[in-house]
Amino acid sequence: MAYSDKVLDHYTNPRNVGSLDKNSDQVGTGLVGAPECGDVMKLQIKVNPSTQIIEEAKFKTFGCGSAIASSSLATEWVKGKTVDEALQIKNTDIVKELSLPPVKIHCSVLAEDAIRAAIGDWKKKQAANSAAPVAVEAKAGN
Amino acid sequence: MSATVSNNGNHNDIRLPIYMDNHATTPVDPRVLEAMLPYFTDRFGNAASRNHQFGWLAEEAVETAREQIAKLVGASAKEIIFTSGATESDNLAIKGVAEMYREKGNHIITAVTEHKAVLDTCKRLEKYGYRVTYLPVMKDGLIDLDDLKRAIDDKTILVTIMAANNEIGVLQPVAEIASICRERGVLFHSDAVQAVGKVPIDVNQQNIDLMSITAHKIYGPKGVGALYVRRKNPRVQVAPIIDGGGHERGMRSGTLNVPGIVGLGKACELCMQDMPQESKRISALRDRLKDKIMGSLDEVFINGSLEHRLPNNLNISFAYVEGESLLMGINDVAVSSGSACTSATLEPSYVLKALGTGDDLAHSSIRFGLGRFNTQAEVDYVAERVVETVNRLRELSPLYEMAKEGIDLKKVAWAAE
Numbered sequence: 001m002a003y004s005d006k007v008l009d010h011y012t013n014p015r016n017v018g019s020l021d022k023n024s025d026q027v028g029t030g031l032v033g034a035p036e037c038g039d040v041m042k043l044q045i046k047v048n049p050s051t052q053i054i055e056e057a058k059f060k061t062f063g064c065g066s067a068i069a070s071s072s073l074a075t076e077w078v079k080g081k082t083v084d085e086a087l088q089i090k091n092t093d094i095v096k097e098l099s100l101p102p103v104k105i106h107c108s109v110l111a112e113d114a115i116r117a118a119i120g121d122w123k124k125k126q127a128a129n130s131a132a133p134v135a136v137e138a139k140a141g142n
Numbered sequence: 143m144s145a146t147v148s149n150n151g152n153h154n155d156i157r158l159p160i161y162m163d164n165h166a167t168t169p170v171d172p173r174v175l176e177a178m179l180p181y182f183t184d185r186f187g188n189a190a191s192r193n194h195q196f197g198w199l200a201e202e203a204v205e206t207a208r209e210q211i212a213k214l215v216g217a218s219a220k221e222i223i224f225t226s227g228a229t230e231s232d233n234l235a236i237k238g239v240a241e242m243y244r245e246k247g248n249h250i251i252t253a254v255t256e257h258k259a260v261l262d263t264c265k266r267l268e269k270y271g272y273r274v275t276y277l278p279v280m281k282d283g284l285i286d287l288d289d290l291k292r293a294i295d296d297k298t299i300l301v302t303i304m305a306a307n308n309e310i311g312v313l314q315p316v317a318e319i320a321s322i323c324r325e326r327g328v329l330f331h332s333d334a335v336q337a338v339g340k341v342p343i344d345v346n347q348q349n350i351d352l353m354s355i356t357a358h359k360i361y362g363p364k365g366v367g368a369l370y371v372r373r374k375n376p377r378v379q380v381a382p383i384i385d386g387g388g389h390e391r392g393m394r395s396g397t398l399n400v401p402g403i404v405g406l407g408k409a410c411e412l413c414m415q416d417m418p419q420e421s422k423r424i425s426a427l428r429d430r431l432k433d434k435i436m437g438s439l440d441e442v443f444i445n446g447s448l449e450h451r452l453p454n455n456l457n458i459s460f461a462y463v464e465g466e467s468l469l470m471g472i473n474d475v476a477v478s479s480g481s482a483c484t485s486a487t488l489e490p491s492y493v494l495k496a497l498g499t500g501d502d503l504a505h506s507s508i509r510f511g512l513g514r515f516n517t518q519a520e521v522d523y524v525a526e527r528v529v530e531t532v533n534r535l536r537e538l539s540p541l542y543e544m545a546k547e548g549i550d551l552k553k554v555a556w557a558a559e
Contacts, residue, residue: 003470008470011467011470011471017537031540031557032557033557034557035500035505035556037482038464038481038482038483038501038505040540042540060539060540061538061539062462062464062541063467063483064464064467064470064483065467066483067464067483068467103488
């Protein structure tokens with residue numbers, strides 16, 4: 001099974017590896033997959049609260065080359081998009097971009113799930129904060 | 143296609159890519175190839191042509207090969223049947239005994255860590271009404287002899303247990319298993335594909351009744367193998383699975399692959415000659431590889447018994463790093479992995495699973511199979527690349543990050559898809 005050049009590129013030069021502060025209000029963290037499945041992706045986004053634009057994204061992945069490439073690509077794509085725009089990203093777009101073979105399609109699905117999970121986590125935090133305005137002000141020093 | 147790398151601190155240049163997957167297959171030894179060639183060109187006769195020189199020369203070569211193989215395993219030449227390889231030998235042994243001894247019983251015992259050639263054959267026999275017991279293995283990969291004793295009943299006709307495992311290199315206690323079988327009047331077959339030529343085998347000392355051998359794991363060509371079938375004490379019979387002319391004493395019809403057989407014979411002869419020194423040399427290389435890797439990385443686990451193991455095998459799990467991504471990172475080294483991502487079926491290694499290794503560690507495993515042509519310089523290079531790649535991938539790994547934070551990964555509620 002030969003890897004596509006793009007997969008190799010993302011594997012050798014992964015974009016946006018690392019972590020954001022998961023305790024920050026502006027950060028949404030998605031952790032999907034399971035070690036028993038051989039695939040775990042952590043994808044984090046930092047969202048500008050007023051514009052809802054994803055300003056930063058970071059990932060870490062335990063998985064094969066295609067999984068690493070899919071999540072690396074996901075962080076590239078979400079950056080600069082609004083949260084709602086990022087929700088439009090489909091796994092099929094990732095498959096196409098990376099030329100993933102059929103056996104690796106599930107890697108792209110997991111990456112899409114990771115994006116949704118990160119956004120979901122961020123949205124939950126926003127909802128919790130709007131329900132407790134006092135708490136938001138207290139954290140304003142973040 | 144090959145690049146040369148100068149290894150600092152070692153005078154040998156290495157040619158890339160490096161092949162360390164000798165359990166999958168081996169290169170044909172130049173001496174083997176040389177022995178085979180005349181049988182493609184001048185001496186191309188059919189070994190069954192009884193009436194002319196072309197046939198006689200071919201037959202002579204086949205009989206020489208038979209002797210060479212028999213000698214390596216302590217058998218007599220008449221007990222060696224040629225096949226197309228170990229898969230066929232396994233099929234012939236198991237189905238052949240099952241059919242021949244049907245009146246005596248219909249129960250077969252094997253182990254969960256056997257090669258698919260054995261497991262799938264047993265599954266097929268189950269469809270025909272045979273009962274099969276799949277013995278579990280202990281954490282070190284060995285079967286429990288008491289489990290075997292308990293499993294044998296008055297309908298058992300065959301026990302089939304491999305001498306050495308292809309994934310983890312673990313050596314089963316073949317002589318003890320055979321002696322239990324002898325006591326109970328049950329035939330014992332061993333798939334000895336990975337063991338022959340690497341560790342001493344003697345079918346009489348070890349009381350083996352049937353044994354599968356292949357050429358391509360011992361520096362011979364693909365497409366040829368043999369089945370040892372005992373003729374005395376007891377006399378074993380197998381029904382053929384291929385009909386058509388009655389070659390090989392009626393046990394395996396079909397024109398003999400003379401060049402292949404010559405290759406198999408020569409490969410066995412070379413193993414016999416080289417085994418004592420070669421085992422020592424390769425075992426030292428394997429230990430060097432192991433020590434370098436384990437000396438530079440933490441959370442690294444050997445799969446299977448180190449004590450009862452082939453001298454050339456190393457199967458290691460690297461926690462928090464997935465196998466296929468590791469293989470990609472050492473793409474100038476040929477090895478294999480127990481990870482689901484590297485298998486056609488997306489299932490992790492069933493052998494590692496049988497050891498009780500968690501799926502996560504099965505996904506993180508790499509199998510190194512050292513061989514006759516590997517050098518110390520290659521081992522050093524590979525160790526360095528592995529350590530470097532594992533470290534890099536751990537930086538990318540959310541599991542490593544969580545472990546370093548003190549999180550017990552076994553307690554996490556994963557949101558698996």
